[in-house]
Amino acid sequence: MTRRRQQTRDRLMQAGFEVFVERGLSASIEEICERAGYTRGAFYSNFRTTEELFFGLYERLSTTALARAGEAVSDVLGSAGRPRRGGDVVGAAVEAFLSVAMSPDDRSWWLLSSEYALQAARDPQFAQRMSVLRKRIQAELDRFIVSALDRAGLAARVPPSTLSRALAAVHAGALAQSFEDPDGPGYQELLRLTVPFVVRGLTGPATRRTGA
Amino acid sequence: MTRRRQQTRDRLMQAGFEVFVERGLSASIEEICERAGYTRGAFYSNFRTTEELFFGLYERLSTTALARAGEAVSDVLGSAGRPRRGGDVVGAAVEAFLSVAMSPDDRSWWLLSSEYALQAARDPQFAQRMSVLRKRIQAELDRFIVSALDRAGLAARVPPSTLSRALAAVHAGALAQSFEDPDGPGYQELLRLTVPFVVRGLTGPATRRTGA
DNA sequence: CGTATCCGATACGGAAACGTATCGACCCGG
DNA sequence: CCGGGTCGATACGTTTCCGTATCGGATACG
Known part of the structure; x- marks a missing residue:
């Protein structure tokens, strides 16, 4: 609510991000607080457990990912309209896909997403809370695929x-x-070595109807 | 050395496997001992830390995987010789690949391998010790690929x-x-949806020479 | 069957992290 | 500028886990 509170929340979450990357989900509350420059009192005033902060981080990360995917969709849709047949259509699609995908050198994201997957696999409640956010991103990614295919003059099989x-x-x-x-x-x-072949294998010219 | 010692080692490792699957690498020594039906004294008499047991598990798992891969190689090599062109060569290769790959429904293996990857990413020493074993499996997998391609009458590009x-x-x-x-x-x-296209994309008829 | 050795159980001290209860300082509104 | 409520710091007791040192019993062997 107040500005101060928002700031400490932000700092705690940023610290949590860093500590989780370094130490994993087994990081202690004290480590996070020390990193953020607070004491445990601040933590307990804002979160109940480390898992709660961890999930909050996922909310934040998925939100930015969603926004990025949304931008990518409008970019693609903006310049769409007439399909173009010539050129390395698939290659362009791959590049487009990469632009939506997580930054390749983002080690932190890989580490954290692995932790999220593990946590979700072990804690059904966590998994369920995550799945809501996942679905949103998934839907946005689907929209991206559809518009990208349309733009490339391809139809999914x-x-x-x-x-x-x-x-x-x-x-x-x-x-x-x-x-x-x-x-x-x-x-x-x-x-x-992989994506272009998969794309080619699972798509065909747009004119052909998908039926059967 | 003695039979009793070997048995307690085995039981501790089995318990460690289960607990690591359930709780992750942050499992405590006590949890493992309780699961195995021993007290902490037994643990410290056999291992120094949980990580040590964890790595020991990797050694054991990778050994069995290596053996399985080796069997697969001999199976393929045994019935090889004349390449066969007709039929779904790639599909057969995929099936063969699946037979080497980890059992698909083996949730435990997925959980643990994720933990191993995370641990290795965070602890260079652990990563180095793991890489030795990884290379062995990798080499066996390469041998498998080579012989499978030969058997299928395909050449890798x-x-x-x-x-x-x-x-x-x-x-x-x-x-x-x-x-x-x-x-x-x-x-x-x-x-x-993926493997056949990748295989087709990265291979060609065996008669054709690879040289550019 | 007796004995030397190995090995796992027990006991102990200590460190680390937890959760709570309380206090003091800051912040915002009047 | 001031007062009330919020928020984070501090202090406390508790729990959990750790590592070691020691002890008692099982095991292998003659």
Whole structure:
């Protein structure tokens, strides 16, 4: 409510972000407070548990992701209209997809999203709360896929949501492996080795009707 | 050394496996001992820290995975020889790949491998110790890919190791997403939507020489 | 069957983190 | 400028977990 409170909340969340990245979800309340420059009193006045702060962070992150995806959609829609057949349509689509996807060098995001996945897998309540936000992003991503395909003159051979999940899975796998195996191919290369083929495999010319 | 000691080690590791799956790496020594039916004395007599047990589990798991991969290789090599062109060569290769990959419904493995990845990302020493074992599995997987391609009459357009990493990434992404988003397409479907296209995209007929 | 050794149980001290209850300072409105 | 309410700091007791040192019993072996 008050300005001061909002500021301490923000600082605690920022500190939580950093500490969670460094230490994982097992970070202690004291660590977070120390990082933020507060004492535990401030924490308990704003959050009940570390998990609560952790989930708050997810809300914040997913909100910004949603906004970014929304922008990407309008960008694509803005310059859409007439499909263009020539050129590396799929390559352009991949680039577009990358622009929506999380920044490839964002190690922090990968670490945290792994933590979120683990937490959700272990705590059904957490999973349910997360799923609400997930669905919103998922829907926005689907919209992006649809408009991007339209712009590229392509039609999906599977439901757009299925296509977007498949691409998201490939993206996540590439991101994970690029960190887990630093000697192997990097994130960019992995995507170049996979995404175009998946897109080509799951789409066809727009004129053809999807029926059957 | 003695039989009793080996048994308590085994039981502690099994308990550790279960507790790590349920609680994550932040599990306490006491939890593990309680689960195993021992007291902390037994633990300290066999391990120094929970991380040590955790890493020991990785050694054990990677060993069995290595053995399984080795079997798969000999299976494929055994019935190889003459490449067969007809039929769904790629589909068969995918099935073969799946037989090497981790069991799709093995939630425990996914949880633990995520924990391993996180731990390695945060602790360079842990990462280095893991990388030794990883490389062994990686090499076996590469051998599998090579022999499977040979058997299918296909030649990789990229280094086999690169191909295997790409497939591993897709596999990992599909596995993760199937757990993170239970409403979406499942593991099997995600792989069917992606792996064949990636394989086709990165391989060609064996007769053609790879040289540019 | 007896004995030396190994190994897991027990006991102890201490550190770290938790949650609460209370106090003092700051902030905002009148 | 001042008063009431909010908010974060402080202090306290409790719990949990840790690591070690020691003890008692099981085990392997002659």
